[in-house]
Protein backbone atom coordinates (compact mmCIF):
# COMPACT_ATOMS: atom_id res chain seq x y z
CA UNK A 1 0.00 0.00 0.00
CA UNK A 2 1.40 3.42 -0.94
CA UNK A 3 1.98 6.05 1.72
CA UNK A 4 -0.95 8.11 0.49
CA UNK A 5 -3.29 5.10 0.56
CA UNK A 6 -2.05 4.24 4.03
CA UNK A 7 -2.79 7.76 5.21
CA UNK A 8 -6.28 7.60 3.73
CA UNK A 9 -6.91 4.16 5.23
CA UNK A 10 -5.83 5.43 8.63
CA UNK A 11 -8.34 8.24 8.39
CA UNK A 12 -5.98 11.20 8.20
CA UNK A 13 -7.95 14.28 7.43
CA UNK A 14 -7.15 16.33 4.38
CA UNK A 15 -5.31 19.58 4.96
CA UNK A 16 -8.35 21.61 3.92
CA UNK A 17 -11.90 20.55 4.57
CA UNK A 18 -12.90 22.00 1.20
CA UNK A 19 -10.86 23.35 -1.65
CA UNK A 20 -12.47 25.36 -4.43
CA UNK A 21 -10.70 26.10 -7.70
CA UNK A 22 -11.84 28.87 -10.04
CA UNK A 23 -10.77 28.74 -13.65
CA UNK A 24 -9.11 32.08 -14.39
CA UNK A 25 -7.84 31.13 -17.80
CA UNK A 26 -7.75 34.05 -20.19
CA UNK A 27 -7.44 33.60 -23.92
CA UNK A 28 -6.23 36.28 -26.25
CA UNK A 29 -8.05 37.84 -29.18
CA UNK A 30 -11.53 37.51 -27.71
CA UNK A 31 -11.63 33.72 -27.70
CA UNK A 32 -14.18 32.21 -25.32
CA UNK A 33 -12.81 31.64 -21.83
CA UNK A 34 -13.88 31.84 -18.21
CA UNK A 35 -12.28 35.26 -17.63
CA UNK A 36 -14.33 36.64 -20.50
CA UNK A 37 -17.42 35.42 -18.64
CA UNK A 38 -16.67 37.00 -15.28
CA UNK A 39 -14.54 34.46 -13.44
CA UNK A 40 -12.23 37.06 -11.88
CA UNK A 41 -15.14 38.74 -10.14
CA UNK A 42 -16.44 35.36 -8.96
CA UNK A 43 -13.07 34.37 -7.58
CA UNK A 44 -12.55 37.70 -5.82
CA UNK A 45 -16.00 37.59 -4.25
CA UNK A 46 -15.60 34.00 -3.07
CA UNK A 47 -12.20 34.74 -1.54
CA UNK A 48 -13.57 37.82 0.22
CA UNK A 49 -16.66 36.04 1.60
CA UNK A 50 -14.68 33.03 2.83
CA UNK A 51 -12.23 35.31 4.61
CA UNK A 52 -14.96 37.50 6.11
CA UNK A 53 -16.81 34.44 7.40
CA UNK A 54 -13.66 33.13 9.08
CA UNK A 55 -13.77 30.00 6.93
CA UNK A 56 -10.27 30.20 5.47
CA UNK A 57 -7.24 28.27 6.65
CA UNK A 58 -6.00 24.76 7.41
CA UNK A 59 -8.81 22.40 8.30
CA UNK A 60 -11.26 24.81 6.75
CA UNK A 61 -11.62 26.26 3.24
CA UNK A 62 -9.09 27.28 0.61
CA UNK A 63 -10.00 29.32 -2.49
CA UNK A 64 -7.58 29.00 -5.40
CA UNK A 65 -7.14 30.13 -8.98
CA UNK A 66 -6.57 27.55 -11.65
CA UNK A 67 -5.72 27.47 -15.30
CA UNK A 68 -8.13 26.03 -17.84
CA UNK A 69 -10.08 23.13 -16.33
CA UNK A 70 -11.07 22.00 -19.83
CA UNK A 71 -14.77 22.59 -19.34
CA UNK A 72 -14.76 25.89 -21.20
CA UNK A 73 -18.17 25.39 -22.80
CA UNK A 74 -19.71 25.49 -19.32
CA UNK A 75 -17.75 28.49 -18.08
CA UNK A 76 -17.24 30.21 -15.89
CA UNK A 77 -16.66 27.12 -13.80
CA UNK A 78 -15.38 26.29 -10.34
CA UNK A 79 -14.87 22.88 -8.75
CA UNK A 80 -15.04 21.95 -5.07
CA UNK A 81 -13.01 19.11 -3.58
CA UNK A 82 -13.10 16.63 -1.96
CA UNK A 83 -16.62 16.23 -3.32
CA UNK A 84 -15.55 17.01 -6.92
CA UNK A 85 -18.66 19.11 -7.43
CA UNK A 86 -18.61 21.38 -10.49
CA UNK A 87 -20.43 24.69 -10.58
CA UNK A 88 -21.31 27.10 -13.34
CA UNK A 89 -22.07 30.50 -11.85
CA UNK A 90 -23.33 33.73 -13.37
CA UNK A 91 -23.30 36.46 -10.78
CA UNK A 92 -22.48 37.52 -7.24
CA UNK A 93 -25.59 35.92 -5.76
CA UNK A 94 -24.50 32.55 -7.17
CA UNK A 95 -21.14 32.89 -5.45
CA UNK A 96 -22.87 33.92 -2.22
CA UNK A 97 -24.96 30.76 -2.35
CA UNK A 98 -21.99 28.48 -3.07
CA UNK A 99 -20.12 29.94 -0.10
CA UNK A 100 -23.05 29.84 2.33
CA UNK A 101 -24.49 26.49 1.31
CA UNK A 102 -21.56 24.35 0.17
CA UNK A 103 -18.36 25.82 1.57
CA UNK A 104 -19.87 26.72 4.93
CA UNK A 105 -22.53 24.06 5.43
CA UNK A 106 -21.56 21.20 3.08
CA UNK A 107 -24.81 21.34 1.12
CA UNK A 108 -24.44 21.18 -2.67
CA UNK A 109 -26.19 23.95 -4.63
CA UNK A 110 -28.10 21.80 -7.09
CA UNK A 111 -29.33 24.65 -9.28
CA UNK A 112 -25.76 25.71 -10.13
CA UNK A 113 -24.34 22.29 -11.00
CA UNK A 114 -22.49 22.22 -14.28
CA UNK A 115 -24.36 20.05 -16.76
CA UNK A 116 -22.41 16.79 -16.95
CA UNK A 117 -22.28 16.74 -20.75
CA UNK A 118 -20.64 20.18 -21.06
CA UNK A 119 -16.90 19.99 -21.54
CA UNK A 120 -14.31 21.78 -23.62
Ligand code: FES
Nearest residue numbers: 023034069071072
Ligand atom coordinates in the same frame (compact mmCIF):
# COMPACT_ATOMS: atom_id res chain seq x y z
S1 FES B 1 -11.25 28.52 -19.98
FE1 FES B 1 -12.20 27.95 -18.08
S2 FES B 1 -12.48 25.81 -18.26
FE2 FES B 1 -11.35 26.35 -20.02
